Amino acid sequence: MVDGYFTGGKESLFDYWQDPERAKKFKSGGSRVSAVRYLLNKAEVEIHQGTWIDTAIGAGFVQSQLFQTVEPSLLVGVDFSRPMLELVDSEVERVLGSTFSLPFRKESSTIVTNIFCLSDYPDPSTAFEEYARVVKTGGIVMFLDYSSEDEYWTLRQQAHSEEVVGNINLRNPDTIKQFLPKMLRVVLNIILEAETSTDSFDSRIELPGTLKRAFLFVELYKPRGS
Ligand SMILES: C[S@@+](CC[C@H](N)C(=O)[O-])C[C@H]1O[C@@H](n2cnc3c(N)ncnc32)[C@H](O)[C@@H]1O
Numbered sequence: 001m002v003d004g005y006f007t008g009g010k011e012s013l014f015d016y017w018q019d020p021e022r023a024k025k026f027k028s029g030g031s032r033v034s035a036v037r038y039l040l041n042k043a044e045v046e047i048h049q050g051t052w053i054d055t056a057i058g059a060g061f062v063q064s065q066l067f068q069t070v071e072p073s074l075l076v077g078v079d080f081s082r083p084m085l086e087l088v089d090s091e092v093e094r095v096l097g098s099t100f101s102l103p104f105r106k107e108s109s110t111i112v113t114n115i116f117c118l119s120d121y122p123d124p125s126t127a128f129e130e131y132a133r134v135v136k137t138g139g140i141v142m143f144l145d146y147s148s149e150d151e152y153w154t155l156r157q158q159a160h161s162e163e164v165v166g167n168i169n170l171r172n173p174d175t176i177k178q179f180l181p182k183m184l185r186v187v188l189n190i191i192l193e194a195e196t197s198t199d200s201f202d203s204r205i206e207l208p209g210t211l212k213r214a215f216l217f218v219e220l221y222k223p224r225g226s
Helices: 010-016 020-025 030-047 061-066 125-134 151-160 173-179
Strands: 051-055 074-079 093-096 109-115 135-146 185-197 210-221
Touching (some): 030 135, 030 185, 061 074, 109 125, 125 135, 151 210
Parallel strands (some): 074 093, 109 135
Antiparallel strands (some): 185 210
């Protein structure tokens, strides 16, 4: 096994995310910033002072970008890692819990997001069903992740083979479709592309000066009567 990467199922993933040093690294967004800005612009259009549940909030990097543009009346961040939640800013309501079993009532939030987490899981359908349950009628669910088109993960795969990349489930607009809940309507299912400098990358493999990143972005809407 390549040192420092997880293998196996949900239990080892849980341990992987309990490391306080890893939590500190996730406080900054690195090359994910452009994709997250795209999501925040969508949220700005949709939210109209509603509530927002961010599942797998991590160390709160997304929220450090958020208040420049969007101001939800309530922002709740859920994560199963205490070290991660401890780094989240105090204006966020922090909840220790799982994205596969959200501790919220049906129809409780205007926006529900999951950002850079579900590629950890071979089958994210339970998580999507949970998002469909807790989002309000007329509300939106947004999902952002790494994708199979991404140059960084392609290079990692070449360097480490399936040993590492086999543990991350990289998807694209076609392969994510099978997991999306029928009760939500697909608004967008696209790849966001960004060219990034690798100067700030903390990588164990040799990288070119710039990389083409490709992120998967999905926006779902909960229609009336669903
Ligand atoms: C790659 S980090 C992303 C964090 C944050 N969304 C961001 O973009 O910076 C993945 C996060 O998902 C959390 N996580 C993974 N599986 C989870 C689950 N089943 N329930 C709750 N949190 C989970 C981990 O603890 C970690 O904080």
